[in-house]
Amino acid sequence: MSRAVLTFQDVTFHYPSGNLIHKHPILEDIHFQVNAGEFVSIIGASGSGKSTIFRLITGLEQPIEGKIYLNGKSMSNQLGQVGYMPQQDLLMPWRTVMDNAILPLEIKGVKKAEAIDEVRKLLGEFGLEGVEDAFPSDLSGGMKQRVSFLRSVLSGSNILLLDEPFSALDAITRLNMQEWLLGQWEKRRKTILFITHDVEEALFLSDRIFILEQEPNPSLKEVHVPLRRPRNVRDLTRTEVVIMRGHLIDQLRLKVKK
């Protein structure tokens, strides 16, 4: 039996109303559990509340009802507990690659020299050797995402939240990054939650996929991806995967029609 590192217990959440024109996503009695070392993707149409789930986990928002357990504990202030990698790389343009990477360590109060040592050990693996003194504006899109990922890893948390990290990359870079990410995940034994709107990406990367829906009722379904690891892109053409992909796309499209 694997250990749960993240549990949502009957979580209900909605943004304070007041803005009636723009309908905010709602989470109602959401219940799920993510185990140590799992790779779970969350898919759903835009406005289905994917990012809201991340905001709840990071502690930027508080559930109205229900509880969230991180590594078995429910805290009133959850900020600083997980590694979060946002959709845009959100690197500070005035900081070099090195200074961007050490940011989470700096905030934790680690001495600068120690932080730099720690980052230096990882630069090679992240394909960032030799660019540590460059500024983000000098980097390619894929490199920026790697810096951003490195920064989330350095949060030191066992749980990483990745919010559509590859959506802005071209197809080939994206595939490379996906394979690289799987390699890193296997090596670092982290638990990853991954938001995407790309069904194939979710199938290729994850153990399980959560599907978030707003219509007819706010709900969360889940499917297990029928693939073993290590995986290959060609696995995506297997019959059972193709059928699942069809189902998932149908479900997403249903919501878009509304």
Next chain:
Amino acid sequence: MKHYIFSTSLVLLILIGWEVGAQIYNKSYILPAPTDILLKLWELKGILLLEHLPATLLIMVIGLAISLLIGGGLAIWMNKSQLLEKTFYPIIITSQTIPIIALAPIFVLWFGYSIWSKVVVTVLITFFPITVSTFDGLRSSDKDMKELLFTMGASKRDIFFKLDIPTALPSFFSGLKVAVTLSVIGAAIGEWLGAQAGLGYFSRRMMTQFDGAGVFAPILLLSIVGVSLFLFVTSIEKYFLKWRNR
């Protein structure tokens, strides 16, 4: 240097035109020739550089320092609280519609011929660009970046020093560049109205003596001071904003 070749040529052209015109007109108390001004500057170099320039510089430096304190402080304050922003921002804008030159004699009345009447004029002219640019810079810090820092467990203090301040720097420097050039004007106006030393004071005194070249010589010096200060700020800016130079 190639960058300045066009503006330099234009200035030279104008100077030559001026020189020729002034020689033909030949009334140096109204229109002194550039060469007259340079000669005058040379002639008066001792008194101008050792006595009047330091007096003016002191006003500018004190004025700018006070403006930085008030402007920076107000900007940080207004960025912290909406109430303070709503209270002060309109007042600061309105304060700029007051013709400071018209008010300046009052300051002489209040502060006498001491350095402070001149400093007040300089502060009133220079604090505005510093306040507004710093405030706008602070306000423009990225909300998503701020949230990301919070998810790392950052404190408000971290956000201020690691996000707000670096975000505000480019805008702050733009304001400071405007302020240093304005400080020349502020100091000169202040001295015009009542002083016992300073380049502005000296220029006005020469006016009463119908010494055209003597009016212009300290003004030339003032302009050189303004440009030097501007370049000085630009070089500090380049140092702090290395990432923008790429």
